Amino acid sequence: MLRxxxxxxxxxxxxxxxGGMAWVADAHLAAAVSNAGGMGLIAGMSMNGEQLRxxxxxxRSLTDKPFGVNIxxxxxxxxxxxxxxxxxxxxxVTTGAGxxxxxxxxxxxxxxxxxxxxxxxxxxxxxERAGADAxxxxxxEAGGHIGELTTMALLPQVCDAVKNxxxxxxxxxxxxxxxxxxxxLGAAGAQLGTAFLVAEECTIxxxxxxxxLAAKDIDTLTTGHRFGHPVRALKSNFxxxxxxxxxxxxxxxxxxxxxxxxxxxxxxxxxxxxxGCFMAGQxxxxxxSIRPARQIMEEMTAQAEEILxxxxxxxx
Numbered sequence: 001m002l003r004x005x006x007x008x009x010x011x012x013x014x015x016x017x018x019g020g021m022a023w024v025a026d027a028h029l030a031a032a033v034s035n036a037g038g039m040g041l042i043a044g045m046s047m048n049g050e051q052l053r054x055x056x057x058x059x060r061s062l063t064d065k066p067f068g069v070n071i072x073x074x075x076x077x078x079x080x081x082x083x084x085x086x087x088x089x090x091x092x093v094t095t096g097a098g099x100x101x102x103x104x105x106x107x108x109x110x111x112x113x114x115x116x117x118x119x120x121x122x123x124x125x126x127x128e129r130a131g132a133d134a135x136x137x138x139x140x141e142a143g144g145h146i147g148e149l150t151t152m153a154l155l156p157q158v159c160d161a162v163k164n165x166x167x168x169x170x171x172x173x174x175x176x177x178x179x180x181x182x183x184x185l186g187a188a189g190a191q192l193g194t195a196f197l198v199a200e201e202c203t204i205x206x207x208x209x210x211x212x213l214a215a216k217d218i219d220t221l222t223t224g225h226r227f228g229h230p231v232r233a234l235k236s237n238f239x240x241x242x243x244x245x246x247x248x249x250x251x252x253x254x255x256x257x258x259x260x261x262x263x264x265x266x267x268x269x270x271x272x273x274x275x276g277c278f279m280a281g282q283x284x285x286x287x288x289s290i291r292p293a294r295q296i297m298e299e300m301t302a303q304a305e306e307i308l309x310x311x312x313x314x315x316x
Contacts, residue, residue: 011066
């Protein structure tokens with residue numbers, strides 16, 4: 001069985017963390033992934049403190065295994081959700097879209113393991129100095145908010161940059177080949193987002209799952225580059241409209257932000273194929289069927305183990 005350092009750090013069976021996808025990573029998915037042997041996460045981005053607390057309580061009614069919370073630092077609710085994870089004794093927090101340094105000390109004092117998502121080696125070193133337990137190096141193949149570097153370029157540089165904490169790979173990893181490659185680049189585990197969009201236990205709208213299953217390798221695009229907030233999603237009426245307006249000289253940042261408000265919720269919860277933003281990574285083309293979360297992780301780790309065991313045949 002494939003046992004990587006993240007398994008010991010987080011006391012999990014599979015070396016896999018489920019991504020904190022807003023409007024996707026709810027109590028049901030987090031509990032299912034944790035029950036299946038991974039580390040499930042609740043996405044806190046769209047919630048205020050009390051909404052997050054209610055979702056945490058719901059997850060605890062569905063699992064007795066540990067699960068975490070993802071906090072998107074660009075959210076206006078960040079200060080209150082940062083307190084809620086302490087009050088609720090959440091064991092693991094991941095962060096994205098910013099620098100969590102101002103919160104790490106309080107989280108660590110509360111016994112929380114902190115795993116920030118980083119898109120550069122510079123931020124990774126800063127997070128190590130601030131006391132992070134691990135960093136998640138996420139390449140631009142990922143869905144949602146992304147940086148500029150690919151996973152293959154970013155991951156080994158982050159592994160070289162930090163000296164005393166594990167590095168978890170994210171972005172474009174959707175099967176055992178991707179996991180094995182990440183391990184060879186120095187990863188101590190992997191975070192998956194797009195792969196869990198088609199988990200049986202994922203509660204997103206059926207239209208969203210169908211779009212992921214129908215996707216090919218070229219069926220995602222990024223928007224938001226003009227004002228410095230790139231987002232990867234499946235090609236759709238919304239993303240094409242957004243991209244056209246993004247590069248129109250008369251468009252303002254405020255107009256584009258207003259256009260994007262609620263688009264992910266409309267996709268994930270309403271299945272709105274005209275006005276929804278179906279966030280997904282470039283690995284969407286590898287998703288071929290809906291299956292339980294445990295099967296996703298079992299198949300991935302078994303394939304990775306087989307590949308890694310067989311790699312020695314190339315060394316003479």
